[in-house]
Amino acid sequence: MPDRDSAGxxxxxxxxxxxxxxxxxxxxxxxxxxxxxxxxxxNLVTTLDGMGRVVLTELGHRRDEIFRQQGITFAISDPxxxxxxxxxxxxxxxxxxxxxxxxxxxxxxxxxxxxxxxFLDDVYHGREIVxxxxxxxxxxxxxxxxxxxxxGVRPPGxxxxxxxxxxxxxxxxxGWRVLEDNLRTPSGISYVLENxxxxxxxxxxxxxxxxxxxxxxxxxxxxxxxxxxxxxxxxEPTVVVWTPGPANSAYFExxxxxxxxxxxxxxxxxxxxxxxxCYMRTTEGLSRVDAIYRRLDDDFIDPLEFRPDSLLGVPGLxxxxxxxxxxxxxxxxTGVADDKAVYRYxxxxxxxxxxxxxxxxxxxxxxxxxxxQLDAVLxxxxxxxxxxxxxxxxxGVFIGPRASDAELARxxxxxxxxxxxxxxxxxxxxxxxxxxxxxxxxxxxxVDLRPFAVCGAEFRIIPGGLTRVALREGSMIVNSxxxxxxxxxxxxxAAGPHVAEVEDVAARELPDMPTLExxxxxxxxxxxxxxxxxxxxxxGGDG
Amino acid sequence: xxxxxxxxxxxxxxxVARADDTARMLDGLFRAxxxxxxxxxxxxLPWETVMTALGxxxxxxxxxxxxxxxxxxxxxxADSPASVTACVARARDGAKRVRDVVSREMWQTLNTLYLExxxxxxxxxxxxxxxxxxAFVRERCALWWGLADETMLRDQAYAFLAAGRHAEGASMxxxxxxVSIVPSLALVDESGSSAEGPAPALLQAIGGLEAFRRxxxxxxxxxxxxxxLLFEPTYPHSVAAALELVHGRLRDADPSYRTAAxxxxxxxxxxxxxxxxxxxxxxxxxxxxxxxxxVQRELSEADAEIxxxxxxxxxxxxxxxxA
Numbered sequence: 001m002p003d004r005d006s007a008g009x010x011x012x013x014x015x016x017x018x019x020x021x022x023x024x025x026x027x028x029x030x031x032x033x034x035x036x037x038x039x040x041x042x043n044l045v046t047t048l049d050g051m052g053r054v055v056l057t058e059l060g061h062r063r064d065e066i067f068r069q070q071g072i073t074f075a076i077s078d079p080x081x082x083x084x085x086x087x088x089x090x091x092x093x094x095x096x097x098x099x100x101x102x103x104x105x106x107x108x109x110x111x112x113x114x115x116x117x118x119f120l121d122d123v124y125h126g127r128e129i130v131x132x133x134x135x136x137x138x139x140x141x142x143x144x145x146x147x148x149x150x151x152g153v154r155p156p157g158x159x160x161x162x163x164x165x166x167x168x169x170x171x172x173x174x175g176w177r178v179l180e181d182n183l184r185t186p187s188g189i190s191y192v193l194e195n196x197x198x199x200x201x202x203x204x205x206x207x208x209x210x211x212x213x214x215x216x217x218x219x220x221x222x223x224x225x226x227x228x229x230x231x232x233x234x235x236e237p238t239v240v241v242w243t244p245g246p247a248n249s250a251y252f253e254x255x256x257x258x259x260x261x262x263x264x265x266x267x268x269x270x271x272x273x274x275x276x277x278c279y280m281r282t283t284e285g286l287s288r289v290d291a292i293y294r295r296l297d298d299d300f301i302d303p304l305e306f307r308p309d310s311l312l313g314v315p316g317l318x319x320x321x322x323x324x325x326x327x328x329x330x331x332x333x334t335g336v337a338d339d340k341a342v343y344r345y346x347x348x349x350x351x352x353x354x355x356x357x358x359x360x361x362x363x364x365x366x367x368x369x370x371x372x373q374l375d376a377v378l379x380x381x382x383x384x385x386x387x388x389x390x391x392x393x394x395x396g397v398f399i400g401p402r403a404s405d406a407e408l409a410r411x412x413x414x415x416x417x418x419x420x421x422x423x424x425x426x427x428x429x430x431x432x433x434x435x436x437x438x439x440x441x442x443x444x445x446x447v448d449l450r451p452f453a454v455c456g457a458e459f460r461i462i463p464g465g466l467t468r469v470a471l472r473e474g475s476m477i478v479n480s481x482x483x484x485x486x487x488x489x490x491x492x493x494a495a496g497p498h499v500a501e502v503e504d505v506a507a508r509e510l511p512d513m514p515t516l517e518x519x520x521x522x523x524x525x526x527x528x529x530x531x532x533x534x535x536x537x538x539x540g541g542d543g
Numbered sequence: 544x545x546x547x548x549x550x551x552x553x554x555x556x557x558x559v560a561r562a563d564d565t566a567r568m569l570d571g572l573f574r575a576x577x578x579x580x581x582x583x584x585x586x587x588l589p590w591e592t593v594m595t596a597l598g599x600x601x602x603x604x605x606x607x608x609x610x611x612x613x614x615x616x617x618x619x620x621a622d623s624p625a626s627v628t629a630c631v632a633r634a635r636d637g638a639k640r641v642r643d644v645v646s647r648e649m650w651q652t653l654n655t656l657y658l659e660x661x662x663x664x665x666x667x668x669x670x671x672x673x674x675x676x677x678a679f680v681r682e683r684c685a686l687w688w689g690l691a692d693e694t695m696l697r698d699q700a701y702a703f704l705a706a707g708r709h710a711e712g713a714s715m716x717x718x719x720x721x722v723s724i725v726p727s728l729a730l731v732d733e734s735g736s737s738a739e740g741p742a743p744a745l746l747q748a749i750g751g752l753e754a755f756r757r758x759x760x761x762x763x764x765x766x767x768x769x770x771x772l773l774f775e776p777t778y779p780h781s782v783a784a785a786l787e788l789v790h791g792r793l794r795d796a797d798p799s800y801r802t803a804a805x806x807x808x809x810x811x812x813x814x815x816x817x818x819x820x821x822x823x824x825x826x827x828x829x830x831x832x833x834x835x836x837x838v839q840r841e842l843s844e845a846d847a848e849i850x851x852x853x854x855x856x857x858x859x860x861x862x863x864x865x866a
Contacts, residue, residue: 200574220763510595
C-alpha cells in the first residue's frame with residue numbers, strides 16, 4: 001500500500017480530473033461522469049490537469065495575497081465571536097454556462113422580473129391581483145414591507161426595481177429553478193467584477209479556447225439606468241450612491257460602485273432635504289441630487305415616515321420622492337414582492353400579467369399559514385426545508401433531512417408558535433462543480449447562481465453572475481457569511497468569431513518611435529552643419 | 544548644466560515613461576483579449592495595430608499577430624525601442640551615466656527594476672500571467688517618479704527629466720488616439736454614440752477610466768473620450784496637460800525662455816488645442832484625424848527644436864574634435 005506522499009505524487013501524475021467523481025444523485029456542472037468532462041468543460045479540464053495540484057495551491061496563495069492587498073475582504077466571526085477579516089474566497093475553477101443554457105436563463109429572468117414589476121405597480125395602485133383573489137390580501141397589505149407612504153406613487157418609467165438579483169439553482173433533473181428573488185438591495189455584483197479581474201490576472205491560461213462574455217460594463221448600465229430615472233430636465237443629472245457607512249458588511253461594494261460609476265458615495269449626513277428638494281453638502285454649498293442609488297432598507301431611509309429611531313436616514317426624503325424631485329433606486333416598497341411567501345405566487349403573476357407560461361420554475365413551496373399545508377408539512381418535517389419569511393442570508397434556514405430529532409422537535413415548536421412566519425420548500429439537490437481544496441485537489445461542492453439584472457427600458461441581465469459555493473463537503477449553505485465561497489462564472493459567447501476590429505489605417509501613417517540614437521543623429525547632423533559653417537568661416541584658424 | 548547630462552536626463556525621462564505606458568497598455572489589452580467582445584465598448588484593436596502604435600514594427604507577412612506573440616515582443620524584444628525591457632535597459636544605461644545627478648535612491652530603483660527583469664525568467668512569467676510582470680514594472684516606475692519628486696532639487700536636471708517624461712506621454716497618447724479612436728469614429732451612428740468602439744477599452748488600458756468617469760458624466764463614447772484624452776486640463780495624461788507640463792519644465796530650465804524656439808512652438812500648440820477645446824469636430828473622424836496629425840507633427844518639430852537648442856552640444860562624441 002503506498003504511503004501518503006507517494007499517493008499524493010500519484011494523484012499529481014495521474015491528474016485530478018480522472019479521479020474526480022461527481023457526487024451521486026446530483027448534477028455536476030463540469031463533469032458528466034467520473035473523469036469524463038462535459039463538452040463545454042473539456043478545454044478547461046485539460047488546462048487544469050496541465051497545471052496540477054502544486055500550481056493550483058500556489059495560485060491560491062497568490063490570490064489570497066492579492067485580495068488582502070486590495071482590501072477585497074469581508075468580516076466574519078471566528079468561533080470565539082471576534083470579528084476578523086478574511087480574503088473573499090474565490091475558487092480558482094470557474095463555472096461554465098453554455099450559450100444556449102444562458103439564453104434560457106436570460107429570457108426566463110426577464111419574464112419573471114417583468115411580472116414582478118407589474119405586480120408592484122398593481123400593489124401600489126389598483127391591487128387587481130388581490131381583488132381577483134390570486135394573491136391573498138394578507139400577503140400584500142399585511143406585509144411588513146408594504147409601504148403605505150408610497151401608495152399611488154409611480155416611479156419614472158414605471159420601473160420599481162432598477163437592480164435585481166434572483167437566486168437560481170440547478171436541481172437533480174438538470175433543470176433551473178428560482179430559489180429566491182432579491183428586489184431590495186441585492187449585493188454581490190462587485191465580487192462578480194473583481195472575480196473576473198482576479199481570474200484574468202491570476203490564471204489567464206484557463207481562458208484558453210474559450211470566448212467568455214465580459215461583465216465589466218455593469219457599472220455603465222447601472223449609471224445609465226440611474227440617469228434615465230433622474231428628474232433633471234435640461235441639465236446633467238447628479239447621481240449618488242448612498243451607503244449606511246463603512247461598518248456595513250457590503251461597504252466594499254458601495255464604494256466599488258461609486259468609484260466605477262464616477263459618482264459620489266454619500267452617507268445620510270451628506271444629504272439634506274429643503275423644500276422637498278434633495279441636496280448634498282459640498283465644499284461649494286448645497287448641490288442638488290437627482291437620483292439616489294440607495295443601499296439601505298426602506299425602514300431606515302426617512303425617520304419622518306418610517307422608523308423614527310433611524311440615525312441613518314434623511315428627514316423629508318420621502319416627501320421629496322413623492323414630489324418627484326428626486327428618484328430612488330430601488331423604489332420604496334419593493335420588498336413586498338420579494339417576500340418568501342409572495343414568491344410562491346410568482347408563476348401566477350406571470351400568467352396573470354403577461355399571459356405567458358413561466359420559463360423558469362419555482363421550487364415547490366408550501367405556505368405554513370394555510371392550515372392544510374401546515375399539517376402536510378408537519379407530517380414530513382424531516383423531508384423539507386423550512387425558512388423564515390423575514391430573514392435573508394441563510395439565517396434561520398432549517399434543513400429537515402439533515403436535522404437531529406431534537407432539532408426537529410424544536411423547529412416544530414417554532415413553526416407552531418406562528419406558522420405565518422414560515423414557509424416550507426422541497427429540498428433542492430443543488431448541483432455540484434469541481435472546487436479546489438487547500439491541497440490543490442478537485443472535489444465536488446454545491447453551488448447556486450445569482451445573476452444580476454439592471455432594469456430600465458429593458459431588463460438587462462449581466463452574463464453570468466455570482467456563483468456561490470459551499471466550501472464544506474456536502475453542505476448546501478452557500479452564503480458567504482456562513483463559510484461559502486464564490487466562483488468566476490463564465491457565460492460562453494454563442495456567436496462565431498465576429499470580432500468588431502478597428503481598421504488598421506492610421507497605424508501605417510504613424511511616424512517611427514523616436515529613440516535616443518535618432519535624436520543624437522539629428523543633433524550630430526546639425527552640429528556637423530555648424531562645424532562646416534564655422535570651418536569655412538574660420539579656415540586656417542587655430543592650428 | 545552640461546548639455547550631455549541634460550540630454551541623458553531627457554531621454555531617461557522618455558524611456559521610463561515609455562516602459563510605464565507600454566506595460567499599462569499591454570496589461571489592459573491582454574486582459575481584454577481573454578474575453579469575448581460583447582456588450583458596449585468592447586471592440587478590439589488588432590495586435591498589429593497595437594504594436595505599430597507602441598512603436599514595434601510587426602512583420603506584415605506574419606499577420607495576424609497572436610496576443611502571446613505581441614505581448615512577448617513588446618515586453619522582451621531587446622532590439623526594439625518599443626519593448627518594456629529595452630526601454631528599462633536604456634533608461635538604466637542612461638542613469639548609470641548620470642548617477643551623480645539623480646539621487647542614490649532613484650538609481651537603485653531603476654537598477655533593481657533592470658536586474659529583476661534581466662535575471663528572472665520573463666518568458667515563462669509572461670505565459671502564466673503577464674499581470675505580475677507589468678504590475679512590477681509599473682510599481683517601480685511610479686516609485687522612480689515619486690523619488691524624483693521627493694529627492695531631486697528643482698533645478699535644470701529635474702526640469703529636463705520631467706520634460707522628457709511628459710513629451711513621451713503626449714506623444715504616446717497621440718499615437719494611441721490615432722490608431723484607436725480615429726478609425727472608430729467612422730463607426731459612430733447618427734445618435735452620436737458608438738457603443739461598439741474601442742474607446743472604453745483604450746481608457747481602461749491607459750488606466751484613465753476612473754478619471755474619465757469622475758470628470759465626464761456621459762457614457763465613454765468615442766467623441767467624449769477623444770475630447771477628454773486630448774484637451775482635459777485636469778487629467779495629467781491628456782495631450783494638452785502633458786504639453787503644458789513640457790512647456791512649464793522647459794521654461795524652468797531656460798533663462799531666456801521668451802525667445803526659445805521650442806517653447807514658442809509649444810505655447811502656440813497649447814493655444815491651438817485650447818481653441819479646439821469645445822470638442823473635436825464631429826465629422827466622422829476626418830477633422831480629428833487631421834488635428835491629431837497636425838499636433839503630432841508639431842510635437843516632433845518641437846522635439847527637434849529641443850534637441851537643437853539644449854542638447855546639440857551633447858551630440859559631440861568624445862572622439863570628435865570640434866573647432
